[in-house]
Amino acid sequence: MSRVYNFSAGPSMLPVEVLKEAADEMLDYKGTGMSVMEMSHRSKAFEEIIESAEQDLRDLMNIPDNYKVLFLQGGASQQFTAVPMNLAKNGVADYIITGQWAKKAYQEASRYIKANAIASSEDKTYSYIPDCSDLPISEDADYVYICHNNTIYGTTYKKLPNTKGKILVADMSSDILSQPVNVEDYGMIYFGVQKNVGPAGVVVVIIREDLIRDDVMEGTPTMLKYKTQADANSLYNTPPAYGIYICGKVFKYLKQLGGLEKMKEINEKKAKILYDFLDNSEMFKGTVVKEDRSLMNVPFVTGDKDLDAKFVKEATEAGFVNLKGHRTVGGMRASIYNAMPIEGVEKLVEFMAEFEKNNK
Numbered sequence: 001m002s003r004v005y006n007f008s009a010g011p012s013m014l015p016v017e018v019l020k021e022a023a024d025e026m027l028d029y030k031g032t033g034m035s036v037m038e039m040s041h042r043s044k045a046f047e048e049i050i051e052s053a054e055q056d057l058r059d060l061m062n063i064p065d066n067y068k069v070l071f072l073q074g075g076a077s078q079q080f081t082a083v084p085m086n087l088a089k090n091g092v093a094d095y096i097i098t099g100q101w102a103k104k105a106y107q108e109a110s111r112y113i114k115a116n117a118i119a120s121s122e123d124k125t126y127s128y129i130p131d132c133s134d135l136p137i138s139e140d141a142d143y144v145y146i147c148h149n150n151t152i153y154g155t156t157y158k159k160l161p162n163t164k165g166k167i168l169v170a171d172m173s174s175d176i177l178s179q180p181v182n183v184e185d186y187g188m189i190y191f192g193v194q195k196n197v198g199p200a201g202v203v204v205v206i207i208r209e210d211l212i213r214d215d216v217m218e219g220t221p222t223m224l225k226y227k228t229q230a231d232a233n234s235l236y237n238t239p240p241a242y243g244i245y246i247c248g249k250v251f252k253y254l255k256q257l258g259g260l261e262k263m264k265e266i267n268e269k270k271a272k273i274l275y276d277f278l279d280n281s282e283m284f285k286g287t288v289v290k291e292d293r294s295l296m297n298v299p300f301v302t303g304d305k306d307l308d309a310k311f312v313k314e315a316t317e318a319g320f321v322n323l324k325g326h327r328t329v330g331g332m333r334a335s336i337y338n339a340m341p342i343e344g345v346e347k348l349v350e351f352m353a354e355f356e357k358n359n360k
């Protein structure tokens with residue numbers, strides 16, 4: 001067996017410890033004589049799995065009691081629809097457009113409500129986070145929406161926008177659990193788990209209880225109503241059971257590692273290795289402004305398309321896979337999520353230095 005260093009933006013690496021445990025439990029989960037894929041979501045064994053997953057996530061993120069945790073399906077993209085349907089009481093919301101995911105959320109919301117794009121960094125291919133200290137927040141906005149970490153462009157908020165009292169809703173699909181978060185700064189946080197937590201198919205919503213309403217937008221599908229899901233403790237219908245089980249294992253793994261403070265320390269160390277290299281390289285350059293650099297997604301270019309392609313090809317052959325950048329940025333992107341070991345980044349940087357030397 002040989003594992004590669006997988007720099008994919010998502011789905012992405014999972015901790016080997018978690019994969020091994022899941023393999024051990026595949027045929028017989030804790031004496032039930034079946035795998036988690038085969039068991040009823042109403043069984044005692046699964047009840048225990050989902051309850052401990054929620055508790056471990058609450059412990060990790062210090063989620064206050066007045067926030068609900070929902071394990072849902074439909075991916076992050078379905079939340080682009082669910083958020084305006086559930087939260088836009090006045091039918092108005094403000095969106096900060098820092099990349100393709102934020103823009104998609106804004107466009108989807110625009111189908112149902114008056115969505116205002118109050119700031120954008122599209123003018124420079126989303127290579128920075130706009131100044132959000134004094135934005136034209138709409139008087140009647142039901143929420144202000146951000147994408148906290150921009151997976152494609154490699155930027156992140158170092159400081160949250162001044163929402164002037166409006167609730168903040170954040171898509172944290174690509175940086176959840178990478179560092180501590182003060183949940184109370186948000187009305188709602190959601191994340192598709194396939195970037196930094198588990199297998200695709202689960203999206204987690206963390207929402208303040210008073211925002212879960214029955215009088216949502218006319219026509220909101222039953223399944224998209226947070227109230228439906230909250231009242232049923234995420235078991236309104238069959239949940240993505242196996243995915244939740246793996247997420248639960250990752251939560252436990254992170255707790256044992258020392259929690260999110262420790263994870264942040266590791267992620268900062270890891271990202272620094274790559275950024276320091278980029279800042280000193282004559283061939284490779286980062287594509288975003290330094291102040292807004294993401295800890296998770298690191299796009300870089302050589303400035304020469306053919307050289308980029310040669311690099312990606314040779315890197316792949318050497319076991320560093322999925323480094324090709326997004327088509328809107330070009331070049332390369334290394335996604336260095338929680339499960340990417342430090343050695344992976346150290347070895348990548350060694351490989352880059354060698355490539356630079358050989359291709360001067």
Ligand SMILES: *Cc1c(COP(=O)(O)O)cnc(C)c1O
Pocket residue numbers: 010074075076077078101147149150151171172173174192195
């Ligand atoms: C990947 C990603 C999405 C889309 O996730 P899906 O689960 O495929 O819908 C949305 N937002 C962010 C920030 C992402 O990284």
